[in-house]
Amino acid sequence: MIALSRDELKTLMGKHQGLCISIFMPTFRTGAESQQNQIRFKNLLRRAEEKLLACGLRPQEIKTLLEPAQALPGNVLFWRKQSDGLALFLSSDLFRSFCLPEAFDELITVADYFHIKPLLPLLGGDKRFYILALSQKEIRLLEGTGQKVQEIELESVPRSLAEALRYDEFGKQVRFRAGTAGGGDHSAMVSGHGAEIDDTKDNLLKYFRLIDRGLHDLLRDERAPLILAGVEYLFPIYREANTYPRLIEEGIPGNPQGISAEALHRSALKIGCPYFQKAEQDAVAQYRQSSGTGLTSTDLREIIPAAIHGRVGILFVASSRQQWGTFDGESGAVEIHPKMGAASEDLLEMAAIQTFLNGGTLFILPPEKMPDTGNLAAVFRY
Numbered sequence: 001m002i003a004l005s006r007d008e009l010k011t012l013m014g015k016h017q018g019l020c021i022s023i024f025m026p027t028f029r030t031g032a033e034s035q036q037n038q039i040r041f042k043n044l045l046r047r048a049e050e051k052l053l054a055c056g057l058r059p060q061e062i063k064t065l066l067e068p069a070q071a072l073p074g075n076v077l078f079w080r081k082q083s084d085g086l087a088l089f090l091s092s093d094l095f096r097s098f099c100l101p102e103a104f105d106e107l108i109t110v111a112d113y114f115h116i117k118p119l120l121p122l123l124g125g126d127k128r129f130y131i132l133a134l135s136q137k138e139i140r141l142l143e144g145t146g147q148k149v150q151e152i153e154l155e156s157v158p159r160s161l162a163e164a165l166r167y168d169e170f171g172k173q174v175r176f177r178a179g180t181a182g183g184g185d186h187s188a189m190v191s192g193h194g195a196e197i198d199d200t201k202d203n204l205l206k207y208f209r210l211i212d213r214g215l216h217d218l219l220r221d222e223r224a225p226l227i228l229a230g231v232e233y234l235f236p237i238y239r240e241a242n243t244y245p246r247l248i249e250e251g252i253p254g255n256p257q258g259i260s261a262e263a264l265h266r267s268a269l270k271i272g273c274p275y276f277q278k279a280e281q282d283a284v285a286q287y288r289q290s291s292g293t294g295l296t297s298t299d300l301r302e303i304i305p306a307a308i309h310g311r312v313g314i315l316f317v318a319s320s321r322q323q324w325g326t327f328d329g330e331s332g333a334v335e336i337h338p339k340m341g342a343a344s345e346d347l348l349e350m351a352a353i354q355t356f357l358n359g360g361t362l363f364i365l366p367p368e369k370m371p372d373t374g375n376l377a378a379v380f381r382y
Contacts, residue, residue, distance in 0.1 A: 006357060011096075016093055016114070017091060022087075023044050023087070024105065024107040024108075038073045042073050048110065086104070087118065089114050102148065120349065121364055130143055131227050131228075133256035136204075137160050138257050139154065139159055139160070139211060144265050149261050149265035150261070151261055156213075164211075212241050212243055229264055231253070232253045251271075280363060283316070287314065288371060300323060300376060303315075303351050304334045307355045311382060312360045313380065314378065315351060315355040315377070315379075316377040317363070317376055318370055319367070322340075322348060323347045324340045327345070348375055348376055
């Protein structure tokens with residue numbers, strides 16, 4: 001499974017060969033319910049077969065199309081890595097699965113395009129954050145929301161300081177005296193043979209630069225904040241190496257090794273909640289300050305083309321709402337339908353996804369918290 005990035009979303013939204021199958025289901029990590037994950041998935045695959053038969057595909061075509069997914073029920077490692085929800089997308093030219101911190105309702109669609117609306121709550125940077133748990137012996141990256149947390153499998157990132165420096169044994173240990181609450185003495189004590197504090201900091205800096213480099217591709221399109229967890233003396237050293245622009249100043253102090261993801265999540269929420277609230281409040285304030293200047297709108301006919309052309313900087317979308325219609329890419333015309341038709345698309349979903357793809361900030365809010373009337377409100381970049 002891979003991370004849900006902007007590039008992956010663009011891939012899913014592209015044109016694909018033949019029919020596109022989208023599967024969403026809740027998953028359970030532990031307990032008796034976790035044993036039902038494979039059974040539930042098999043049932044969804046049977047429903048997919050029925051839908052494909054109804055679309056006119058022959059049994060052999062269906063078998064070939066579903067083959068990558070049919071191998072998953074017996075893949076023990078795949079099910080061990082589950083979080084709260086599974087999203088799977090399959091066509092004759094693409095197969096993607098995402099393990100995500102969102103308990104999706106069971107859903108399967110077969111259409112000419114992938115159904116990605118259930119992913120929208122995960123695209124709003126106001127509700128997502130990352131925790132980077134740092135220690136000299138272990139690195140973990142966690143993705144969290146207000147309710148959920150999951151560990152992300154890291155590639156191209158050293159797992160320890162010893163690995164980063166390619167030591168067979170790391171025999172030099174550094175002990176740091178804690179300073180007083182007001183700053184006090186932050187001097188270091190070094191044990192080992194011939195180790196100097198400058199050398200130790202240099203080694204840590206090399207280690208952290210390798211981590212930052214490894215995280216770059218994973219987080220390059222992200223707008224979610226990053227919270228550090230680790231012994232406090234590591235924080236300024238990591239910030240010196242960091243290139244991710246949304247690293248929060250405050251971190252979670254203490255050695256995170258052996259601390260559960262859930263415990264780190266609780267600590268991160270205390271730091272992140274004020275950050276998220278401020279981001280939402282600042283966005284609403286910007287909308288209200290810009291009202292009457294021509295840089296805001298609640299008109300779908302204006303917002304849809306603006307989102308597609310990258311003009312929307314901030315978009316507020318009412319949760320659990322839909323607005324059916326069509327968009328003509330050549331003329332730019334938006335047609336609103338009173339109810340869903342054969343050619344209808346959810347225009348709220350379209351606006352949200354296009355805003356996200358073009359680097360705008362997305363807020364999915366309860367209808368009563370929207371900054372203006374209607375189900376959509378935008379702040380334009382120009």
